[in-house]
Amino acid sequence: MREAVTSARRIVVKIGSSSLTTAAGGLDTARVDALADVLGALASDGREVVLVSSGAIAAGLAPLSIPRRPRDLATQQAAASVGQGLLIGRYAASFARHGLTVGQVLLTVDDVTRRAHYRNAYRTLRKLLDMRVVPIVNENDTVATEEIRFGDNDRLAALVAALVHADLLVLLSDVDALYTGDPARPDTRKVAEVRSEQDLAGITLGRPGKAGVGTGGMVTKVEAARIATGFGIPVVLTAAPLAAPALTGDEVGTLFHPVRQRPTARLFWLAHATSPRGRLHLDPGAVQAVVARRKSLLPAGITAVDGAFTAGDPVDLVDASGAPVARGLVNYDAVELPSLLGRSTGELAAALGPAYEREVVHRDDLVLL
Numbered sequence: 001m002r003e004a005v006t007s008a009r010r011i012v013v014k015i016g017s018s019s020l021t022t023a024a025g026g027l028d029t030a031r032v033d034a035l036a037d038v039l040g041a042l043a044s045d046g047r048e049v050v051l052v053s054s055g056a057i058a059a060g061l062a063p064l065s066i067p068r069r070p071r072d073l074a075t076q077q078a079a080a081s082v083g084q085g086l087l088i089g090r091y092a093a094s095f096a097r098h099g100l101t102v103g104q105v106l107l108t109v110d111d112v113t114r115r116a117h118y119r120n121a122y123r124t125l126r127k128l129l130d131m132r133v134v135p136i137v138n139e140n141d142t143v144a145t146e147e148i149r150f151g152d153n154d155r156l157a158a159l160v161a162a163l164v165h166a167d168l169l170v171l172l173s174d175v176d177a178l179y180t181g182d183p184a185r186p187d188t189r190k191v192a193e194v195r196s197e198q199d200l201a202g203i204t205l206g207r208p209g210k211a212g213v214g215t216g217g218m219v220t221k222v223e224a225a226r227i228a229t230g231f232g233i234p235v236v237l238t239a240a241p242l243a244a245p246a247l248t249g250d251e252v253g254t255l256f257h258p259v260r261q262r263p264t265a266r267l268f269w270l271a272h273a274t275s276p277r278g279r280l281h282l283d284p285g286a287v288q289a290v291v292a293r294r295k296s297l298l299p300a301g302i303t304a305v306d307g308a309f310t311a312g313d314p315v316d317l318v319d320a321s322g323a324p325v326a327r328g329l330v331n332y333d334a335v336e337l338p339s340l341l342g343r344s345t346g347e348l349a350a351a352l353g354p355a356y357e358r359e360v361v362h363r364d365d366l367v368l369l
């Protein structure tokens with residue numbers, strides 16, 4: 001028995017599109033019911049469950065008579081818009097069979113990186129769990145643009161697990177475990193446990209499975225496992241039909257062991273969930289202050305600025321060689337910064353007003369890379 005699984009009180013379960021759709025396309029209600037049965041049993045055991053479910057795009061294809069997963073974003077978004085309603089409707093009916101209510105939570109990258117949004121997402125999920133509602137999370141596909149998409153729900157699930165301080169993340173797919181290579185090939189072996197990066201050496205991480213509705217294949221699942229285990233959360237990867245034994249601690253699938261203690265949740269998200277919108281070049285004194293002394297970044301220590309960011313965006317702080325040393329949420333727009341560089345906050349406040357006394361990046365909004 002896996003103690004990390006049996007002792008988990010708050011569990012994030014992610015299910016992929018390939019496990020929710022029939023071969024002919026469209027939602028497979030029997031599979032949705034089967035998942036609700038497993039998660040319903042966990043809930044009645046007093047455990048808190050957050051479900052991250054893909055399948056909006058896949059569920060929207062049949063009603064729109066689209067034969068396969070579209071490549072262009074607009075058609076994907078249209079399919080998701082149709083499919084997400086059907087998906088959540090089906091979940092509501094399936095969970096109702098166990099007396100459980102579900103709540104839909106659609107997230108974009110900003111919702112988990114910008115401080116105000118992040119707090120709000122956390123509060124909502126917390127409240128739903130307190131009310132014994134099963135939150136069903138997906139990416140907000142209809143509004144997410146190419147640049148701000150998570151793109152894969154494996155990573156979203158890892159970040160949600162970090163956000164809610166989960167004790168366990170379970171990734172359910174159409175393959176029963178991680179294999180040393182494409183499981184369709186005869187010479188591959190199942191990997192039962194991953195304790196460190198070394199255990200992943202020599203493994204070939206392939207593309208999505210034959211169903212053709214998944215997105216990331218094993219690459220995004222292993223990446224999600226890295227994010228979660230780096231946050232101190234164990235991960236079990238297995239096939240959807242094995243969810244019940246996996247969640248009762250049987251040794252099915254692949255167990256990824258946590259590799260470290262948990263850092264502060266929001267900063268962890270900042271490092272992993274965002275792509276920088278610009279770069280601030282720091283002089284050596286500023287690098288020293290930010291990295292070694294964990295100080296806020298002030299205008300005086302910045303030598304140059306690249307990118308077209310606005311206040312609140314994530315930016316990388318780079319050293320004289322251009323290597324990123326930290327990522328943070330910037331307090332100024334890119335156009336404002338050049339005239340402030342090299343000047344002390346006292347001087348700026350005297351010349352431009354007290355609003356210019358603020359740090360360029362506050363230390364609470366900084367994570368070292």
Ligand SMILES: Nc1ncnc2c1ncn2[C@@H]1O[C@H](COP(=O)(O)OP(=O)(O)O)[C@@H](O)[C@H]1O
Nearest residue numbers: 016017018173179181206208209214215216217
């Ligand atoms: N090393 C590997 N171990 C296991 N599965 C792999 C591996 N490489 C590629 N795959 C493929 O990844 C697929 C799962 O990814 P994907 O189709 O994106 O699933 P989901 O829709 O569940 O997110 C499996 O069906 C399998 O064929």
Ligand SMILES: N[C@@H](CCC(=O)OP(=O)(O)O)C(=O)O
Nearest residue numbers: 017054055056057152153215
């Ligand atoms: N948000 C998309 C899911 C994207 C995704 O990651 O899909 P999958 O690889 O099946 O987990 C949808 O609901 O269709």
